[in-house]
Every structure is written in C-alpha cells, then in structure tokens.
Amino acid sequence: MKIQLEHVYKRFEKKEVLQDINLSIKEGEFIALLGPSGCGKTTLLNALAGFLDIDDGSIAVGDDIWSTGKTTLPPERRSVGMVFQDFALWPHLTVFENVAFGLKVKRMGQDAIRHRVNEVLSIVQMNGYEKVFPHQLSGGQKQRIAIARALAPNPTVLLMDEPLSSLDAKLREQMRWDLLSIIRAARITTIYVTHDQIEALSMADRIVLLNSGRIEQMGTPQELYGKPKTEFAAYFMGASNLLQVEVEREDGEGTIVKWNGTNLRVTATQVRPEHPVVLLRPSDIRISATDGGRATTDSAAAGDGAKADSVKADSAKADSAKADSAKADSAKADSTKADSAKETAAQANNAMAASSKETAAQANNAMVASSKVNDGVFEASSGLALVDKAASLRGTIVQRAYQGATWLYQVLPFNARSDSKLLEVWSQSEFTEGQDVLIHIPDNGGKLVEGQQPTRVAR
16 A cells, blocks of 8 residues: 655754655555654654654645544554564564564464464564574574564554674675565565665665655655755765866866866766765776886876867878877877877877777777867877776875775875865776876766855855
8 A cells, every 4th residue: 555644843842853744655665764863764664563653744644644633643553564674573482483473463263273373483484483582593583473473463553673683794795685585575664774785775666765854865866866956965875076066168078167166077866966066986986006017108287178188080081080199198199190090099107009991999908098088078088998088197096995796995196286175986997006197087977966055166
C-alpha cells in the first residue's frame, strides 16, 4: 500500500525537528532516510512507527490515517515491523521464541506460529537455530533474527533504524547484500534510516536526504550522487571538491564559470544559482607528471582569463598541420610542420612524434597533449587515455594516502588563492609529496550547484 506524508511537522519545545515533510512511497519501494546526526531521520521513523505524535500534517497508509496533528494510531494497531539499531533481542528467549513473540501477541495458533517461524527463518537463512539463545549468536546472526522477528507478523511496512551500525566493517559490507536479498524475497515496503552514504547508495531505490529537519533533496542514488542540487547534497553524498566560482555566461555547450582567474566549462543548469559553487568529484579529475615523458600542458592565471602555451592542431583530414613547440620544465622540443593530409600535432617531453599518417589518438603511449584557447575558455585536447578535453593546470602534491588500488591525493593548484581549498584527487598512479603535476579537469566534468554561503571570487 502507498504511504503518504503531507506537511508533517514535529517540535520538541521550541525546536522544529521535522519541517514540512512531504513524501510519497510506493508499495514495495526501498527508501533510505539519509542525513547527519540530528537531521530528524530517526524522529521521522518513530513518527511512522507510532512511537511519536506529530504536531501538524498527516501520515496515511493506503486508506488508513495513521497520524495527524490531533490523533495518533497506536503502534500495535499499525502493520509495522521494526528493526532496532541494537537488535533488541530478548536474551532469555530462544531464537524460536524471539521470532514467535509478535505472533503470540496476535493470538495465532501453535501450528500457524510454527509454520510462520520456520518460513521467516528460511528467508533469513537461519534454519536450525531455533533452540539457540542470542548470546550464542554472532552479530550478523543476531541481525538476521531481528529481521525475522520483524517480518514474522507480515507487516505492511518494514522500518529499520541503522541496523548495520553496530557491526564491524567487513560484516557490515556482507550484511548489505544479505539484507537486500531478504527484503527482495519478502517483497515488503522498507524505510531504512542511515547516516552511511554507501549503504544508501548501494541499497535504496530512492534516497531522501534530510538536513536540519527538512528534505534537502530526494531521488535515485544516481540522481543524488551525479546531480546534486545544493552544496550540502554535493558534499554529503560523497567525496567532493566544491569550488566557489563566478558564472560568466552560457555558450550552448555548458556554463562558463571563472575559478581563481581560470575559465572552466561546467554542466549547464536551467536555473542560475544565487551563490554558485562547482562540484568536482575526485574521480572526475586526472593528474599526470610534468616530466618523465608524460603530458606537458599547463596554464597560469592572469587577469580575467587563463594564459596558456598553446599548439594549434589541424584535423586529421586537413591538408597540413602545424605544431608549435611544447614547453617542458627542462627543455624545449623543436617544432615540426607536417604536410600529410592525416597528420595531427602531438607533443611529448622528450621528442616530437610526427609522421604522414599519424593521428593524435595514436600517441597515447607517448602521453602527449596539445592545447588550445577557445573563446577565452582554456581546454586541452589530450592524448591521455582517460582525458578527452580538459582544463589543465599546474599543481603540487601536498599530501597522499594509499587506499588499496587507489591513491588519494590533496593537490594545491598553482593559481590558487591562499585561502583556497586543496583539490582531492583519486588516481591509480603513484606520485610523491611535493611533486609538481598537471591537473586535468574534464570539459563539462563539473556540476553547478547552489552554495550555502555567499561566494568570494578572485578576479
């Protein structure tokens, strides 16, 4: 049955912990209530369970009104199953008795109870543990029994309050998969409270992101991660670089913004933010060395735009191509003019690669790059395999940390103001602290969002 929340408010003394909550949940949907501590997610869950009255608005399930500002249907009359953060299993009862507790309250017959207990234990894969006591179970097994107990009375809605938070990291990861399998097998509408972004992103059909008692944004995991509408949503949904910018103009391909004197093209938005901020995920940025035969494109901030040493490259079908010399830290490579119809310019630190039929795409092994200035927007057409067009800036590795197959870097751009934040970048390549690198920002790789604070922009 459909769950409908309309204009729900809840106050504790003078503080509004829920403010104008409007939410529609389809039957069988898995909804994650996500947000930081104190955002109101557990309060909302308790209001759904009937543990708390609401002050205004309404909560309805199907044709039944569960809560209004004046009336509250008690928990025992709501068709709700609840899984608590600490499992809340009765230590003096066996697994069978714990799972059967709600069925006995409903005064079901012994045969029906036995059948239903065996059925839900099969769903959570805990057959054979009927006579075991909770203290004899592992954390993951206790969680399964708590879920089985909640499912036993065939509730309309399953409410879960951070059910994996007390488990260790490895077990929590495994239980995410197990929990999804259990919920899909039960085909039950689920509302799941968590402050863990990974849990919400990996499990939910939709995420409701709460901030200070209000719904900040809701949508699919892909929408919240890839298309956040506000700075809070961008920051909370995962690792992010948030750049305070000034919107310059629209150019048909995106929105041109100025960041620390450098113009970038970012994903266009229909509504221009009052306090514009650009979101760049660490996985969207690429870095490469400024020496050692890798990309050599760089730019520096000057005045209103970016000045770059550039090379103009003709297309692969042009009659001729002209390549300017690339500036490297230690040497200048001689320029070459190629007359072939299929030749494009390529740069390398140690050599200029040119042949009558070679294209820039064939120069990936040499890690070459050519650049251009287009209408005041700095872009680089790079030979790096993972970069097509990018704004390329010089920077320095300030800190690094190894995280399995990926290195996490904090990089300070050369054009940054003294109060600018470091850029966080993920890379499989290893660089050393203090090493100069090129920072490649993909064309339209950034997302323009609404900032929380008025922006200050270096002009």
